[in-house]
Amino acid sequence: MIFAEPGSTWWPVLWGPVFAVLGAGLEALSGRVHWVAWLVVGVGLAGAAAAWVRGRRRLLAVRLTGTTLTEGTESLAVQRIAEIDGVAAPPRARVLGGGWTVPRKFAEVPVRLDDGTVVLAWARDGEGLREALRGLVPGARQVE
Numbered sequence: 001m002i003f004a005e006p007g008s009t010w011w012p013v014l015w016g017p018v019f020a021v022l023g024a025g026l027e028a029l030s031g032r033v034h035w036v037a038w039l040v041v042g043v044g045l046a047g048a049a050a051a052w053v054r055g056r057r058r059l060l061a062v063r064l065t066g067t068t069l070t071e072g073t074e075s076l077a078v079q080r081i082a083e084i085d086g087v088a089a090p091p092r093a094r095v096l097g098g099g100w101t102v103p104r105k106f107a108e109v110p111v112r113l114d115d116g117t118v119v120l121a122w123a124r125d126g127e128g129l130r131e132a133l134r135g136l137v138p139g140a141r142q143v144e
Helices: 011-030 035-059 126-134
Strands: 003-005 062-064 068-071 074-077 081-083 107-113 118-123
Touching: 003 126, 011 035, 062 126, 068 118, 107 126, 118 126
Parallel strands: none
Antiparallel strands: 003 062, 062 068, 068 074, 081 107, 107 118
């Protein structure tokens, strides 16, 4: 693995149980605590957050190996990448990963393929992805 971004961490799954503990604590200040209800709330919110995190980890993950760039659910052979630097993104360039646009809070990295088309790769650390690609693409200039 040369470059990797998981798409999300698992810590948001803790939001539900923390909320339930705080709610039970506040309820304890006023008298009787409804433990079963708070347990259901904590488990329910943790389950919903786990589904959300799992989806983000599947759809927003970026992985670069020596042979493959994977953006979400789409993989591109690194040998198809012809140019990285100085590539301008034309209007309506295809976004890798199957989305209509580059995901929010992700930097776009325009890449020219061997057939001349320009596609948009993306990563939270766009410059890190670009630098990692420079090491794999023959003829890509190294930035000093």
